[in-house]
Amino acid sequence: MTPDTPTYPILAAFATVLFPFIGFLLSALAGKKAKSGFLAIITIALSVITAGYTFAMVWGEAPIHAQWHWFTIGNEAFHLGIFLDNIAVLMLLVVATVALPVHIYSVAYMKGDPGIHRYWTYLSLFCAAMLGLVIADNLLLTYICWEIVGFASYLLIGFWFTKDAAAQANKRAFIINRIGDIGFLIGFALLYSGFGTLDINALFGMEGLFVVPAATDAPASAAQGGLPAGWITVAGLAFFLGAMAKSAQFPLHVWLPAAMEGPTSVSSLIHAATMVAAGVFLLARIFPLFDGTVLLIIAATGTITALVAAYFALTQFDIKKILAFSTVSQLGFMVAAIGIGMYPIALFHLVTHAFFKCLLFLCAGAIIHEMQHLSDRHQLGIDPQDIRQMGRLRRYMPVTFATMLIASLALVGFPLTSGYLSKDALLIHAFEWAAWQQGVAHIIPYVLTFVSILTSFYIFRLLAKVFFGPTVTAPLANGQAGIHDPSFWMLGPMLFLAACSFFPLFTLQPLHYAHAWLLEGIGVSTPWAPIPLLHVAVPAVTTAATLAIAALAWHWYVKGKYALKTDGLLYRFSLHQGYLDSFYDRVVVGAVLGLANILRWLDKHLVDGIVHGLAAIGRGLASIAGWIDRQVVDGLVRLVGKLAWGLGSMLRHTQAGRLQGYLSSLFLIILVILLYHFIVQA
Amino acid sequence: MITLTHFLIVGACLFSIGLYAVMARRNAIMVLVGIELMINAAVLNLVAFGRYDSEHYGGQAFALFAIVLAAASVAVALAIILNVYRHYKTINPEDINHLKD
Structure with a gap:
């Protein structure tokens, strides 16, 4: 591979980014005429094709790198380029593939919105920026795309900017992301000052400055770089700060639940592949940078995030808020996976999560859509997102129910779903890591297991309340609601994503992750010996717990035998999201x-x-x-x-006009002159 | 004996009287008289100093000139006074002050 000759995969990857960007430019130029979203859908569909081609060409092969001279400051030349390795093409394909159903779904979901031309423009920009971020070959380019992603998400979260809550939410998202951006900026500035390059391949590639040693917790960076070990730690923490903000890690997660003010289709895109994935992707990209200290902090932050977010999700009544906290919790899982050194597993979970979380949001969008119709038709004035108003929707929306059930099962990691594979992989590795590690690290896998049980509870609570439970809304209760499954434009993407939430997409062995092509492609090498017992015990325990929790939720919410007080301190703490907002x-x-x-x-x-x-x-x-x-x-x-x-x-x-006066003065003057002469000559 | 000094003293006295008359009198005719006295004082001096020029009698000659000129000037002055009187109906020099600014 020569860096300067673009090969077909490079061109295809470039086209993948270019298509949505062209879509963005044309939509922006067309202005109010671009209502149909035809441009945006065509461009993202083309992106999927080129991304698929790129993926097929690069996956499992040697990385491809192409770069062109960009600009020179002093003697330092900066390059603009595309770096395609397994991670990049995987993310490229996932982002494009998740974005396409969302685009199609939006046609029906956003129909009739007066600002829809803006919607398509922003959506294209959002996708283009995320795709660009994935294939960028140096940190500066990554940073630029990172910022555009943040900006586009700002625009989309505040899409209904006339609502005060939406304006507040996008401001919050933007400000918190700025905090992370500062971390990112400091991080790559430190790297540049130490190593004089921002090239990802040169820094973190196979033969880069940070070569991944066999033992993943001790990078050899300090010995080779121009940066003292302490500063490497600082740089790692700075990058992690960036990822924390982007991937909504505690305590910077507050923007993500607030971001629910945007259209639901946007939420699904933000939560699945385009926005929050960027942080995890960045961590995986620069993984060799992290030393033991940073990794431990990352693992701890991820675990805390997973726990806290799942805890907050337990008591929320807004259907989108529950899903938002669920995303935060799952991101905590991914970050914890990075922290234990298993970034392939983090990416694996990211990919499986992208599909089923996108699906969950699309289902929620469908439900909200129908509830809004119901509310409008009967003049009920109810909040269409409040799960207390819902109930018995299974009768009206069976297909939506089925897809949402599949997504939920994937979320809790039920066997036969994709989530089962990635979540068990994550938990098992966490246990093995803890056994290999010493000290307080032992807590982490137990907490993560506990969180996965909490996950089961909140998602089954959601399902039970929405689809089965008794309802306070009269038209729903007496069967006169007249709501139904959404049209094909919305249902199609949901069914597609539901299919993607099953195991065959990732491995043909339904009960074990070990042969998932994704993990084999990226290559998992563990410094610890596998513990065979765990590979049976962890899935068995989590599955049993999931079933027990499902039964409990059924008992509590469907049978109406709710057993807990709702005014306890823990309950209120959870309901108010830990009072973090206040x-x-x-x-x-x-x-x-x-x-x-x-x-x-x-x-x-x-x-x-x-x-x-x-x-x-x-x-x-x-x-x-x-x-x-x-x-x-x-x-x-x-x-x-x-x-x-x-x-x-x-x-x-003196000019009195008197003749005699004049004469007198004349005489006096003469007398004076005479006297003067007389005195002088005397 | 009568010396030059006596003549000069008499001349000075005449000049002083004439000067006083010119400066103090309230009648233009008397001012004219004062002027005549001062001219005669000068003439007296000319005649007195004339003894030192016994060859040409320059002093006496000048005295004669001066007397003639004085007579002429008196005639002119009287004519002026007459016209002033016609114009102002007075010959008091105090009252004729149109020269002032």
């Missing part, structure tokens, strides 16, 4: 506003005061100068005038 509002927003007030006060009193003081001094000086001008300069002139005038008025008295 905490941020008080502490962070309050502090910023307070600071702004102080600054405004300073501005008003100090800065303005200085300016006013200077002005007063200036005025004072001017008045002194004015006084001098009037009194001294003018005074001199006037003095001369007055002197002349005085002299004149004094002398005019």
